Amino acid sequence: MIFESPHPPITVPEESFSDYLLGSLGDRRDKAAFIEGPTGRRVTYGELRDQAAAAARCLAARGLERGGVVAICSPNVPEYATAFHATAMAGGCSTTLNPLNTEDELVKQVNDSGARWYITIPPLLDTARSVAGRTSIEEIIVFGEADGATAFADVIAAGMGSDASEPMGVEDPREDLLTLPYSSGTTGLSKGVMLTHRNVVANIEQISSVGLVEPDDVVMAVVPFFHIYGMVVVMSGALRAGATVVTMPRFDLVAFLETIQRDRATCLYLVPPIVLALAKHPVVDNYDLSSVKWIMSGAAPLGEEAAVACQERIGCRVFQGYGMTEASPVTHLCFGENVAADKISTVGPTIPSTEMLIVDLESGEPLGPGEEGEVWLRGPQVMKGYLGNPEATAETVDAGGWLHSGDVAVADEDGYMTIVDRAKELIKYKGYQVAPAELEDLLLSHPSVADVAVIPMPDEEAGEIPKACVVRAGDVSEEALLEYVAERVAPQKKVRVVEFLDEIPKSASGKILRRVLVERERAARSRAG
Known part of the structure; x- marks a missing residue:
């Protein structure tokens, strides 16, 4: 049987990513889109859009064309979103790099993606230079200033000039790539996941329709933006809602708690180890976390014991979600005031316009409620494919459009799914x-x-x-x-x-x-x- 979403279906806006998020600001222009956690520095929605558009014009003048790739290797800072949108507005595609990766790992991703620009921060400049020397990188750009690299502020300033021409932009949201994160899929080595503008716009529309974030919310961004969870759910989902995002360049429990207290954060997107810290670490008692409305855990399964302990200690609901990079990423959400307490260990039902099959690991035959099998998923958020790897694409997304997750799960009568194992090797x-x-x-x-x-x-x-x-x-x-x-x-x-x-x-x-x-x-x- 096919498990359908309990939510009404959505209509995917036929817009580019940046038009969808920033095309009409209304009364948000002067509202803070981002607050830099360590400093309190603010970037308004108007500044974000104007600076991204200017940087897009400059990048286009430097040769960034439709389908060209820009590598971004940086911790969470407000400028990350500006660079991401600038690349998208120019018609280019961002490949996001983990700053903790080794030089060889960075070189491999840059070479595979074909990136020609490399955006980073001054402390990572030496590594960036080494990577550039072994790849097709033509220019290194830094958030801030550093000798031997182009300042991102100068890129913005150059695009603000009256003689700057408009970039090519996005021609077809269904085909043009927005981002190229790397994932190991169900097995093997890391592969470039081709996500189109429509894939990501669809997923933001899907999760927004469930009603997680409201315009008055303050969202903590400790999940890294280079990770699909941070990029789409935290950074982009909050912008769609018109909320304010507080960026943290790295996780430090005390700094995290201080920032929640200072900025009165309302929504916490976390991963299980941080939920566990909130449940058990004694220092948590020293801070006022009463502003927090809910916690959403993702990227890995969260045990019921930790979820309940965190919920009782912080005094807010703890929910879970599920997804894959190959699904832009969200497919399931357990969220809402009316969610029963016994659902806390589940990742919820599918989000709008998403179908699920639970299939027998041996025969591939569909199973019903209460039966364990591999999760297959279908929806508008499913990737275009793996870059330059049609064989791996065919193994992961079948002819019927079903994405084979490699995860083993069971769904109850309501369609709420619980992950029980992994068929995949990751x-x-x-x-x-x-x-x-x-x-x-x-x-x-x-x-x-x-x-x-x-x-x-x-x-x-x-x-x-x-x-x-x-x-x-x-x-x-x-x-x-x-x-x-x-x-x-x-x-x-x-x-x-x-x-x-x-x-x-x-x-x-x-x-x-x-x-x-x-x-x-x-x-x-x-x-x-």
Whole structure:
């Protein structure tokens, strides 16, 4: 059976992303769109739109054409949104980079995306220069000022000139790419997810119709904008509502609590580790969080115990959502005053104009309420495909338009979904995707590693941590392998535990039997406690 959304269907506006969010400001022109958390600096809606349009004209004059790619590598600052909209207004596409990625990881994404401009912050300039030297980057632009790089303020100023011409802009919202985030999909290495203007506009319209954010709300932006959750749900969803977004460049619990108290934040979009901190850390009691109306947790499953503890301590409802980068990202939301308490561990039903199937893992046959199977999804927010990878696209989105999520779930009679497992191999560390295949390739490059399988290991704070099951080819310690990986990957990808085995279980075709290793890990933890 197809699980339909309980919400009325939407009509997707046939507009570009920036026209949809900033085309008509009305009485919002002088209202704060962004507040910079650490400094209190404000950027109004009018300044955001005017500066983005000016930067778009300058980028177009520098050669950014329809389909051209701009890489943005920055923590959350108000200018992030300005640069993102400027690229979109010029008809270009943003690929968003994790500032914590290693140089090799950044180079790989920049080369794969074909980016020609690189926008960053002064403290990351040395890395940006190194990346530019190994890629097709033609110009480095910084938020602020730094020797040897173009100041973003100068880009805006150049576009403000009377002789600046209008850029090409967006021709077809259904086909033109807005953003190119990278995702490992259901397995394997990271791939560019092609999201069109229509994909993202549809998703913002879908989540807005559920009624999360209101014009008077103050939304905390601690989820990074380079992540699809931060980019679409937090940054863009709040702008659509006409709310104010408070940016935090990194998560620090005390600074986070101080900012909520200072700016009277009403809406908190979080990930499970932060929800857990709000539920358990003693310092929380030192701050007035009475302004908070609700907390929405996403990017990874949130346990019922942590959700209830946070809800009782903060005094507001805690909800969950679900989605994938390949779905722009939201497909499910559990939200509303009338949501029953026993639904707190669910991610809710599908959002408007989104269909769901729960299918048998073996046969692919549709299942009904109460039956566990893989989640398939269909709606206007589903990606155009993976960049330059038609095979992976076909494996993920079938001919019927169904996006195969790789997640195993069960839906109740009301269509409220609970994630119970993952058919896909990805590890979710604090909401970040970690692909086992990438870590396995890296470990196999070590001369003392003969074979390896990386699996998720449960962790209360992080959700899951990567564990490497290693067959040695020589004398090597756990500490040496942990250090070997840590030197070569971003922090969230570090292997945290190594176990040495005599062999890795594999199928007749040579495929790693991860479920065998995962069940073995569960059994060992059960015996231990």
